[in-house]
Amino acid sequence: MELRHLRYFVAVAEEKSFNKAAKRLYISQPPLSRQIKQLEDEIGVTLIDREHRPLKLTEAGDFFYEHAIQILAKSDKLRAMTVRKGSFDSSISIGFVPSILYGLLPKIISCFREVYPNIEIKLQELNSWQQTQALTDGKIDVGFGRLLFEDASIRRILLREESLVVAIPKNHYLAQEGLATINLMDLANENLLLYPTGPRPSFIDYVLELFESRNLKANYFAEVRELHIALGLVAAGEGLTIVPKTLEHLRSQEVNYIPFEDGLLTSPIIMSVRHFDKSDLLKTLLEVTYQFYDKEGFDYKREYI
Structure with a gap:
């Protein structure tokens, strides 16, 4: 046959x-x-x-x-x-979700360029699900996302768990109370701005699952197209949103960021590669990422390609 x-x-x-x-x-x-x-x-x-x-x-x-x-x-x-x-020796194509690009990924890529100055680096904005498809279709070589999807041809490397924080308008009563931390229960009846609208599943579903896993419900929420729109609406006083901690620098003049109590609410940062792909480029990219985490003092569990 x-x-x-x-x-x-x-x-x-x-x-x-x-x-x-x-x-x-x-x-x-x-x-x-x-x-x-x-x-x-x-x-x-x-x-x-x-x-x-x-x-x-x-x-x-x-x-x-x-x-x-x-x-x-x-x-x-x-x-x-x-x-x-077959074309991996001269270029590397990286998929990413926006929240990681706005965070530390640019610095990691900059360090990677110092090791491989002659390698062409191509960046593609893709959500976690799209990264899985792009890897199996041969359109990207590595993906940085925040959601886990099972696929026998893809290996997931959990880089670290990143703390989540609440973005609140500076004139909101929660911001004016000067809270050091906040509880997810405090947000159940607030107007939440969740992102991105598509493709689904997305970070919206992850946040809603955080509520459900604690027997809570987000009673009032609106879905917006992407992260920057959510933060812009927060700055305009239209509601609150939840973002990874490394994004606290965005709109910091207009928005207060309050961490969750005990730092228990986190979002995973996941590196996805094709199973059994052990190229030197990927090994170096992972090692550069860990070196950067060491420099920043992040907690993580080291894995190897």
Whole structure:
């Protein structure tokens, strides 16, 4: 059995016609029919009910189709990732979520450039889910995100847990009370500005889960397109938002940032790479990140590529 057999079968299954499948595959119908018959003979079961019009898959055919499309998808991903790996020596493409770019990522990339001054670095704004897709499609080499998604072809490295803080307008009563810390319960009835609206799942879902995991509910919240809009609306007195601590420098003249009690509320910073990709570029990028964390005094657990 070869991949072309799977592609031929999938085309027939989806088109429900040998003639239409042949046109889709840019081959003539007789060779296509022979290839499908050879596939059935090799497996030892009938996959297509040829008496039915339009063509219909047998029960075994339905089972085979579901697995065939998964195998073909994995094959396409493997091809794309391998092609990307072949051009990895001269450039590196990095996906990032905005909250990390506004934080420490630029400084880490600057340190990385000192080690590899001749490597072209390409940056792409992608949310955590999009990074997973871009890695498997061979469009990026590494991603920095904040949400975990399970994918057998992707390895997740938890760099550290970053404390979250509440961004509050300076004229808000919570800001004027001079609180040293705040509790998530205090925000249940406040107007929260959560971001980004899409694609989902996003940081919105992570924040709402923080409430739910503590048997709380965010009773009033609005979804806004991105982080800077949320902070702009906070500065205008339209509500509050929750951001990672490294973003406290943004709009600091207009917004107060109050940490959560005991620093228990955090957001993970996750580095995503393709499984078994052990290139020197990725190893150096991870090592530079840890060196920077050491310099800043961050707590983290070291992992290796």
